[in-house]
Structure formats: structure tokens, C-alpha cells
Amino acid sequence: MNLNSMIEFTVKERFLRYVTIDTQSDPGSKTYPSTLKQKDLGALLVKELLAMGVNDAHLDEFGYVYATIPGNTEKKDVPVICFCSHMDTSPDCSGEGVKPIVHENYRGQDLVLPDDPTQVLRMSEHPDLKNQLNNDIITASGTTLLGADNKAGVAEIMDACYQLINHPEIKHGTIRILFTPDEEIGRGVDKVDIKKLGAYAGYTIDGESAGNMENETFSADGARLIINGVSSHPGFAKDKMESAIKIASIIVAMLPFELSPENTDGMEGFIHPVSISGHVEQATVDFIIRDFDAENLTRYANEIRKATEEVLEDFPNSTYELQVTEQYRNIKQVLDEHPQIVEYGMEAIRRAGLDAKLCSIRGGTDGSRLSFMGLPCPNIFAGEHAFHGKQEWVSVQDMQKAVETILYLSTIWEEKS
Template identity: 45%
Template sequence: MVNKDRLINKFIKYIKIDTQSAPSSNSTPSTAKQWDLANLLVDELKEMGMQNVSIDEHAYVMATLPANVAHKVPVIGFVSHFDTTPDFSGKNVNPQIIEDYDGNDIILNQEKNIILSPDYFEDLAQYKGQTIITTDGTTLLGADDKAGITEIMTAMQYLLDNPQIEHGEIKVCFTPDEEIGRGAHKFDVQKFGAEWAYTMDGSQIGELEYENFNAASAVVKVIGKSVHPGYAKDKMINSLYIAQDFISSLPRLETPEHTEGRQGFFHLSNMKGDVEETELHYIIRDHDRKHFEARKKMILDLGQDLCTQYERDCINIEIKDQYFNMKEKIEPVKHIVDLAEKAMKAVGVKPVLKPIRGGTDGAQLSYKGLPCPNIFAGGHNFHGKYEYVPVESMQKAVEVIVKLAELTSEKYKK
């Protein structure tokens, strides 16, 4: 159904545009270079014949595929983000195309001895015989989420080229800054005008997700007192030692490297300091809302306990909620997940329903009134040099989008 070479060429064109976002920036988009891909998408949407193509002052790109049926069908949407993570370079991406993958190690970079191996990344083995797009070992690939953009664009073109496939009105949106948690912040849900939508931002083929972490950030500032070490007895208070006490007092096995599934965690993501002041940056995650609130309380209580222990106000903690589990908003409209599951089965994809150990734009959008489950885009090993995507998974994602449009129309046909 989907022309493989055309799909590959479109994807490579997108990933070669550097769109890395920056958490230190207060603007939206957080980096000016994100405009490059956003503006290209606007031009392509207009060229293919999409309607109401727009880009706002924050680089949110929206467009409409008009309905081609007379009966009333709910307006549905598809969403992907065009920024890439600040965690790894997205500049000068040089993809490698591995045809008919033989199931063995893939040398990403001979000079630096960087190897993508199915012995370490077990999922790779299931794609034997397929076409794999990898990095050259020096950058990320950008399949998160330019694979999703490629799939949405390709699916809209296919529906335009095949008007015999009946569908209702379809909205698409491409967003900035998802990787720094802001992708939905300035998303105009009312302007978008969909009853529900799907983010094409999942990983391996078949993923279908409508649960995600509740998420918060915590900044822990530990205040000490710096005194010349030669005269420090009973005077110096070393903030590094208090910070060490704080770190070791949290449950050691409730960290990302020791948890899976719906298990929550505390993650110390950054720390800096000296005798006078130490700052700890945590992220707090849990699927269960009560457990999530308990984790935040544990952080605050621990700070108070240490202040009591050291007999001084030595710890200040700031906790900010980031997003919540979209399950609460999607369960009342579970039929939208059922439709996606039915579409996958119809195109020969086995649905894999599982909770997201992270968040997507869809989580925040669901709380803004746009229920938004997450569908696979096909990539693996996001945010690093081992990222790859099987082209056949991308083709299937396109088929799922097309089938979803068709099934939604059928469901509401009298």
C-alpha cells in the first residue's frame, strides 16, 4: 500500500533537519531551528492539498483533511512532535539503511567501535529480513518523533490519492518542545477542533498506550555553612554531606534502573554543589495517583526530618507537577482505544497494550479536553546513538492511520 522508497526519502529529509529543543530556553519553540521543519511541513501540507493549513506564533502546525462522506462522523486527529531530545545531538544526522537485515550485529561506526547488537538490544532480532534505518553512531536518529510525522504525512497523502476510502474530517497537528515537556502547553485544543486524537509517538510495532506516569519534578536545595577547614570544628556545615544523607534516605530500589511496568520511582537526574550549597534535581514518577502523592510527601517529609536532625533550616524543596495519568480521562471514552486496536488487527498488527513509562503530548492534551491515546511509530532506543527504526513498522503505522479513519467512518454510518 505504502511506497517504501518514498517513505524512506521523506523520513530522511525530516531527520536531516536539526530540531533539538532546549529546556533552558523560555521561548516557544525553545530553539529557532525548530521553525525550519515546521515551515517545511506547512509547505508540504499545502502542496498535497490539505485544507486550513496554519502555523501559529509558537510553531504549532495544523491542517484539515475534509470528510468525503455525507453522514456525520466525529472529527478525529493525529499528532506528532518535530523536536528532538536535548539529551543527545541531532545535528548532521547521517542515517544508514540496512536492507534485508541478517539478524547479526550492525556496525554503526567502525572507527569508534560502536555496534548495535541484538545480544544487547534484544528487540532488534525480531526485524530480521526487514529494512532497518540506523544512526552512524555519532548522533541520535530522530525517529522520535519524525517517524510519526512521516507516517501522518504519508497517510494523509494516501487518503487524498484514494478518495474511494471513506472517512470523516481529520485534523493533524505537529508540535514543538515535546521532549522538554512543553509540547501541549500552547496547543490550541479549540482551534484543533477534534473530538479525540492519537499521538503517533510510541515505540515498537503494535504499541497502543492509554496509561502513563503521573509526573513531577523536585529541586532540593541544601544549605550549609562554609568555614576555613583549619578552623571548622563545630562551625562548618557541609551541604554535600547533608545531600548525601538525603540521597541515601530515599528507597534505593525505587529508581529507574530497578523498576518496570507500573512501578514508580525517584530519579536523581542532576546534582551540583559545594560546602556552602548543594542542589539536587529529581523527577518523581508513578502510575498510581495515590502512590504519586505519597512519593511527593516522602520527599517533603525527608527534608523536614533532616532539618530537625541538623537542628537548622537547611533544606528547601520545590515540587512541580508536570503531567498526570491520561487513563483517568480516556477510560470514560474507551471506545477510541478499541477502535485503534481494531485498526491494528485489520492490517495484520498484533496490538500490544501497555502503560507508558514516560509521558507524551497526549497525556497533557487529555487533561485539556482532547482524549489522546498513543500509537506506535516504530522506533527503538530513543534519545541516543543506538536509535533505529524498521521501515516495515513505519509502513504498518501508515496503514493503521488510514484504517482508523475508515473504521471511524464505518462506525457512525447509519
């Protein structure tokens, strides 16, 4: 079955529509979702799904969108599969007032973003652009991120739903759809209802280059270091004050540079301070610690503890507390027990006419936690590049290939059941 010759893609138009809705999540918020504006996109997706004829599409109180594409096959034992993408964008760069620009028929030239001409996409700095000659590149205008992470995945799943509804000749089992909030701040599946999904396997559509599928992620912990110093009036502070702010700064500076994210690559892990806050009497440093081997996370936490205790030798009246919290674990532990889930994904990518490549990702996805919640979930490319910044981009043709991959995956599970 040649899907490319059968369907008229809607993914470009959907993507251009979705990125204009601000869905930036907020790590400082205590609500679910962390920002109510994420529900604006969720409500639109539900409206579009209902218009397609997906009758159970709904947005729940926590900002999750659930929907079901009923199976259309005579086979009764096709496992239920789930496709998942997240609706929020990163807090690292503004997602307000996104103005997407389509650069048609890219020929390798520099792409100058008009609202800030200092933002220039050059092939030398974005080598994946070499694979995009004659394709249509979408960027933002230069003052915001684009939101391809992960609205490209959202648009691709939505287009796949549209094609499945309108092409009954594409045989498939029951398919669940899940759109999540707050993935960018590590809360993407905090309130997900696994029983409601009722799926055997899942696929997040949240990867980078076309053809890639990720079956291995970092394992991740969060670490919060609390320094209790000694406050004193600064005019009378000699031999009395022990500033928690200064102590925290010294500790951060003492951590091994070889374990910093800016000095690691490939399969190497890191310790990364992401925020420092506080005052003289008490200061807090939040870290993320990452490694493909979960056992190394304990070693990294001990590096923080070691540096802290060494620094506090010079501040005898100050104390500390280190709180370590598990965030997610390497999905490979789960996926190795379900090889067909990965095999079918690789076959779907090949059927879409791409070179399938199995990769490890220096990060995590909703699938990382979903896998350990009982829904094994590798990550398939969405075509997004340079995410979390003003030079983020995606190509229309890569998004179309992601739609094809989703459709082929749906048929492969039906064929092989």
C-alpha cells in the same frame, strides 16, 4: 480495502529527510519553543503540506504546526479526529549532524555504526530485532541519536496525509494534524490551541513496537529540593560551614534504592534525581517522580522530605524547601470513559495485519496532557526503538504499518458514524 496494495509509501524518504534537521529541545530555555531550530522542521512540514493541497497548514509563533484534511464522506456526523507527533528530539543525546544509514534486508547480524565502531546493535541486546528479519533497519552513524522519537511519527502522519489527499476512495471525516515542539522536556502542549483543533478524539503516534497501543501512562510530578546551607571561608570553616552541595549529595544517596528507576520495572514507580546544581550556600536538586497510581506520588515526595529532614539533623543551621509541581496524569482515567477511541485504534492495527497489543508505558506522551485538556488521546506505535541514545533504530516496514494504521483509523471512524 487492502491499503497496502493501493498505495506507494513515502514515509522512508520523508523520515530520512526530517532526521537531518536538528530539533533538540532545551530544558534550560525559557522560550517557546525552547529552541528556534525546531521551527526549521515545522516550516518544512508546512511547505510539504501546502504542496499536497492542505491549504490551511501553518506554523504558529510557538512552533506548533496545525493542518486540516477535509472530510470526503457524505456522512455529516463523523467526529473530527486528530493525529499528533512531536518534532523535537531528546536533550540526552546530540541531534546535530544526524547521518541516517539504511541497513537493507537485515539478516540478524551485528550492526556496527561506522562513525563510532564501539556502537554496535546486537540482537542479544535489542531483542525486538528478532522481529525485523528481512526488513530494512535505519540507524544513525554512531555519534548522534537518530531521531525516530518522534520523527518516525511525524513522517508517518505526513505520509498518511499524502495518501488521503491522493486517494479520495479512502473515505474519512475531517482530520486535524498537530505537530508539537518540546515534548521531550515536558512542555509539548503548553501553548496548544485546543479550540483550534476542535477534535473529539486524538491519537499520538509515538510508541514503540509495531502492533502496540498504549492506553495507560505514568502519572508524573516534578520535585525541586532547595537546600540553604551556611557559607564560610574554607580556611576558617571548622564548626561553621554547612555545605549545601554536600547536604544535597547525602540526601540523594539516602533515598531508597528500591524506588530508583534502575531498580524498577513494569508497574512500579520511581524517584529519579535528574540534576544537582548550586554552591556552598545554596544547592538545588531536581527530581522526577512517577507512578501509574497518582496517589503514590505524594508518598514519593514524602520520601524526599523524610530523607532531607533526617540529614538536616546533622546540619542544624541549614534549611530546605521542597516544591512539587504536577506534570501529567495517567491517561487511563480519561480513556476508560471513551472506550470506542481505544477500540477503534485496536481494530485499525488489526486491519493493518498486526497483532494488536494494549500496553502501559513507563513514561508519558503529549497525549497524557491532551487527554486532560479535553482531547482523549491514546498512543499508537511509531516503530521507534532504543530512543534517546546513539543506538536508536526503526524499520522501514514498521513505519509503513503505522501509516496503514492511521489510514485504517480514518476509515473506521467514517464507517462507524
